[in-house]
Amino acid sequence: MFIAIDGDDVGRKIELYIIDNRMEDLENFTHSLTKRLEWLANQLHYSLNVKIHLLGGDSILVSCQNQDRLTEILEDLRIKFSCEGLPTISIGIGKTPREAYLALKYAKLREKNCVVVFEDFNNGKNGKNRVNSYFV
Secondary structure, X not given: OEXXXXXXXXXXXXXXXXXXXXXXXXXXXXXXXXXXXXXXXXXXXXXXOOEEEEEEOOEEEEEOOOOOOHHHHHHHXXXXXXXXXXXXXXXXEEOOHHHHHHHHHHHHHHOOOOEEEEEEEOOOOOOEEEEEEEOO
8 A cells, every 4th residue: 555645735835935934934943844744754653663754844645564453653743743733635545646646635725734535446347546535
């Protein structure tokens, strides 16, 4: 399974700091975000034994073996991450990086701050793609 994670509205916050010439706030925000994403990557490794493919900016892409409690574990980590303050994160899960990315994009378009699972199913005459959303 692949897991794509991205910070919610991070780009907007960074742009606002730059436009407002608030460099100290920008530095504090990016430093804090980097530390929080490193914490999250460590938690993913510890909880799910993931392989990290990308850890940069406000994004993480990892892969792991499918696990029974995968969605529950990710939901717990999402909540713990959000308890530390803004930004929140959105998470997409799929069998391929593409599916995980599409699930992530759907999460960010739909509501943000949630976990979305991509499921690909072909039911004979009209194969379709769909996503299952898990919101708290």
